[in-house]
Amino acid sequence: MTAPWVMILAGGGSRRMGGTDKALLPLAGHPLIAHVRDRIEPQAGAVAVNTNTLGGLAGIDLPCHPDTLPDRPGPLAGILTAIRWARELGDQPFVITVPADAPFLPGDLIPRLMLAADDPAHHAALAASGGRLHPVCGLWPTALADDLDRAIRGGTRRVTDWTTAIDARTANFPATDPDPFYNVNTPEDLTRAAAYLDGTT
Structure with a gap:
């Protein structure tokens, strides 16, 4: 079996960053998304980006795909x-x-998600660490496309509402410092991530 395909989700509005395209913010001399790419590429067969930025993400050598549904209905899109x-x-x-x-x-990340799903073509799996789900880090059977499309069009917006309905499995990861799923949502988070990378925290 070939290595799984991965899409990096960068389609949000980055409100807590003042609307700045968060994926391109500099972290240790590289765009934030480049750190994600470098972590995931060795595990993946193909990598692309979901972004609603017109023209894609400059300087990121990856295929870019906008949401297939209008009006930015959130991470489920x-x-x-x-x-x-x-x-x-x-x-x-x-x-x-x-x-x-x-x-x-x-x-x-990928092998443990596959192990948790047990049958990746039929069961979704979500990452978790420290007792907390990270639902955007997930494995999704492509057979679920129509089900997800109906859910979004029916008003579902929270990822966990849908994953509960489809009985997604959980892949548990140890909590570390930094947590493996540490999110950069604010300028303070970005500063702290830089400190982690240079060993000053």
């Missing part, structure tokens, strides 16, 4: 975009998604 990309362009049985603002993703 990015997951649906990933599922459709993997199914229609690669005939993949499942796809992995990760957020663009998690620069410390574990090096064994």
Whole structure:
């Protein structure tokens, strides 16, 4: 079996960053999304980005795909975009998604998600650490495209509402410092991530 396809989700509005395109913020001399790419590429067969930035993300050498649904209905739209990309362009049985603002993703994310799913073509799996779910870090059977499309069009917006309905499995990771799923949501988070990288925290 070929390595799974991965889509980095960067389609949000970055409100807590003042609307700045968070994926391109500098962290230790590189865009934030580049750290995510470098963590995930060794585990993946193909990598792309879900972004609603016109023209894609400059300087990031990855294919870019906007939401396939209008009006930015949230992270579920990015997951649906990933599922459709993997199914229609690669005939993949499942796809992995990760957020663009998690620069410390574990090096064994994909195999552990696959193990938790047990049957990745039929069961979704979410990452968790320290007793907390990280639902955007997930494995999604591409057969779920129509189900997810109906859920979004029916008003579902929270990822966990949908994953509860489909009985997604959980892949538990040890809590570390920094947490492997540390999210950069604010300028303070970015400063702290830089401190982690240079060993000053």
